[in-house]
Amino acid sequence: xxxxRLFKSIxxxxxxxxxxxxxGMLAQTIxxxxxxxxxxxxxxxxxxxxxxxxxxxxxAGTRAVxxxxxxxxxxxxxxxxxxxxxxxxxxxxxxxxxxALADPNGYDIEKREAFDAGVRxxxxxxxxxxxDFPDDLVPAAFKWAEAARKPxxxxxxxxxxxxxxxxxxxxGALSGAAVRGxxxxxxxxxxxxxxx
Numbered sequence: 001x002x003x004x005r006l007f008k009s010i011x012x013x014x015x016x017x018x019x020x021x022x023x024g025m026l027a028q029t030i031x032x033x034x035x036x037x038x039x040x041x042x043x044x045x046x047x048x049x050x051x052x053x054x055x056x057x058x059x060a061g062t063r064a065v066x067x068x069x070x071x072x073x074x075x076x077x078x079x080x081x082x083x084x085x086x087x088x089x090x091x092x093x094x095x096x097x098x099x100a101l102a103d104p105n106g107y108d109i110e111k112r113e114a115f116d117a118g119v120r121x122x123x124x125x126x127x128x129x130x131x132d133f134p135d136d137l138v139p140a141a142f143k144w145a146e147a148a149r150k151p152x153x154x155x156x157x158x159x160x161x162x163x164x165x166x167x168x169x170x171x172g173a174l175s176g177a178a179v180r181g182x183x184x185x186x187x188x189x190x191x192x193x194x195x196x
Contacts, residue, residue, distance in 0.1 A: 003028035013138040016062030025096040047072035051079040058089035066093040070115040090145035097155040130156035
């Protein structure tokens with residue numbers, strides 16, 4: 001995972017706070033956020049606490065970034081739906097989407113299947129290769145969330161040479177190498193209407 005690039009993308013978005021729970025794929029990015037002088041990092045014990053922190057920040061007009069694993073977001077769907085979606089609160093959730101072809105842990109497959117079945121029908125998810133994403137990923141995600149007036153989820157996958165990211169909404173392949181303009185990709189999601 002491109003930890004420092006992700007951190008720089010978060011900083012470029014100028015969030016008022018970043019919150020999350022420990023995750024192996026996000027460990028270095030979390031440590032950089034904890035040490036940042038640009039914003040506070042609020043460590044939470046559970047993912048629904050992160051969603052509550054982000055909702056409170058969004059209600060106060062402050063940009064918030066949440067960093068969790070896909071299974072953790074599943075744990076917090078009640079808070080995500082009843083606060084974030086219901087009240088149209090724009091914040092960004094960065095999810096490590098476990099269970100990809102390149103993910104060596106067999107126990108992560110069910111997490112990915114549950115994420116696909118439970119999260120994708122209710123919220124906009126944009127997929128990116130965790131090691132190859134556009135530098136403006138988080139700023140563009142905030143622009144989308146604020147225009148749509150709802151939270152947005154960025155799912156970061158570990159990719160193998162066989163696997164490529166795919167936006168399941170039908171917008172096509174979303175590998176950072178294939179299409180550099182994340183603003184374009186997020187704009188396509190906004191224009192598609194419906195779930196967007």
